[in-house]
Amino acid sequence: MTDTPNILCIGSVLWDIIGRAETQMRLGSDMPGRITRLPGGVALNIAMALARFGLSPALISAVGRDTEGDxxxxxxxxxxxxxxxxxxxDDLPTDRYMAVEGTNGLIAAIxxxxxxxxxxxxxxxxFADGxxxxxxxxxxALDGNLxxxxxxxxxxxxxxxxxxxRVAPASPGKAMRLSPFIQAKRGTLYVNLEEAGxxxxxxxDSSRDAAAALLERGAVRAVVTDGGNPATVGQASGLITQVPPAVSVIRVTGAGDTFMAAHIAAEIHGAASDAALTQALAAAAQYVSGETKI
Incomplete structure (x- = not known):
């Protein structure tokens, strides 16, 4: 760990409790599987990925002074x-995230x-104390859990x-929390198709339409993903759309955070907009296929 960070990750730092079944699931399914507890939260997922990409991130968040926090x-x-x-x-518990996944993706999460x-x-x-x-x-890198x-x-x-x-909403339910950045004309927004809507x-119907609409609405820059469908970077110089690599999906929780981190890291390292999008899509594909260690 370095005492001189080159990027700050502000937002949720918590425990991810993930249940995964090796079969498709639906509402009400009761299946055998595996339950894991891993460090998570949007800000932390981004920070861990940034570290894998050679950066030195620092976390800004709240963690309880309890056993789970330690x-x-x-x-x-x-x-x-x-x-x-x-x-x-001293008086707030460490936050947690719980999700259930099947081979058909995320079933539910809290x-x-x-x-x-x-x-x-x-x-x-x-920032205030120097x-x-x-x-x-x-x-x-900022997430919408604030x-x-x-x-x-x-x-x-x-x-x-x-x-x-660089701002992400954390979930569709918190998408509207990004509105202040559109109004202030600040930042790069990282959203999926639902959040853009x-x-x-x-x-x-497409990330390209969504990115164009976000720019028209006032966003300075928007990066819109749509699972295995084309992703788009929208900015003043125009729209860049690329198709993600086709892979078998093993896990989904954290994929968007990995994509965002890879895109940020690529641009910090000097990649042009099209190359940065290519690298980010490749990193996300490796993650969901299970090739990336966490």
Missing amino acids: ELISACQLRGLNTNFVYRS ADAHSLEAAGSKILRP SLPAPYRGTV TLDLLAEMARSPLLTEADL LLCQTTF
Whole structure:
């Protein structure tokens, strides 16, 4: 772990509890399978992937000062992540995420990030106390598990006006939390087709249509994915659309986070927009096929 991070990951840091069955599942299915507990959360998933891609990420989040929190911080440090700026709460439990997956994808999930939401602006203390430079001029990966009020504050905060913001909603249910970044004309938005539709209050048939609509709505830059269908980067210079590699899907939780991290890392390392999208789609394909270790 390095004491000098080159990217900040702000958002959820929690335990992922994932049940996977080696067969297709539907609502009400009761199947044999495996249940695992792994470090997770959008910000943490992105940070772990960024570390695999050669960057030195630091986490900004809230983790309980409980046994699960101590174990989680240790797990992060073992993965080479900087945890110096994580807010440790004495009275809030460590957050958790629970999902059930089959060979046909995600069946259901519940994200319990209430402690992160309750901590609120306390997680930003490293900017105020001088632990981190302000305004911050590096890259920031930010997820929508923060409250709408805090995200709105960060979209316009002088602490982050010079930062390269990369923002993901965390789930379709939190897609509207990205609205402040569209209104403030800040950041690169990473959304799937459903999330893009929610932000634009419509539905889309393709990532290309969705990216174009987000730009028209005011987004500075948008990266739209659609599972195994074409993904699109929309920006002032135009739209770039590519088809992901075809692979057998072994897991899905964390795939979007891996895609986002790979895209950010490629651009930090100097890749052009089309090459960065290619690298990100390849990394996500490797992840869902089970080739990437976690």
